[in-house]
């Protein structure tokens with residue numbers, strides 16, 4: 175599919191539905207880490223989780239630090255290559271810290287599986303996983319998602335951070351790509 179062709183996008187999750195769920199996830203995280211006594215580190219995966227992370231961190235009533243990790247696994251294609259490459263690493267050590275990996279979507283789970291293993295090798299005090307979306311049928315790695323927004327059907331989705339060929343991240347909703355004429 176080419177970047178130049180227009181897509182038809184059908185709303186799957188409205189802006190309001192997402193806002194409600196993100197507020198709940200923020201509450202769940204706040205409750206779970208209430209007694210931490212030190213800042214939690216939220217690690218967002220570029221670029222897809224940026225919009226979700228920016229809303230999620232403001233729904234958490236605890237001290238948090240933000241870190242970002244750049245990975246590349248898809249290019250402009252809609253199928254996972256299965257190869258995860260780190261294009262930007264963390265700027266601070268996570269040894270002994272409590273971290274939450276924040277993903278836009280868990281599809282095959284290969285990216286999350288790779289990153290969780292990568293983070294664990296740095297010996298953080300705890301590692302949790304938060305994902306806005308998951309496609310349950312596709313998971314290859316039995317990833318335990320501690321904080322999940324929505325389970326969705328196995329369709330390619332865009333919006334609220336998720337892209338197709340770099341576009342559509344700024345849609346306020348999540349939509350299913352129906353056609354690419």
Ligand code: IMP
Nearest residue numbers: 222254280281282283284285330331336
């Ligand atoms: P996984 O390694 O197959 O779980 O893929 C994870 C990454 O693939 C996500 O962080 C997204 O960047 C991308 N991805 C997977 N499914 C979709 C989709 O439906 N729309 C947009 N990006 C997707």
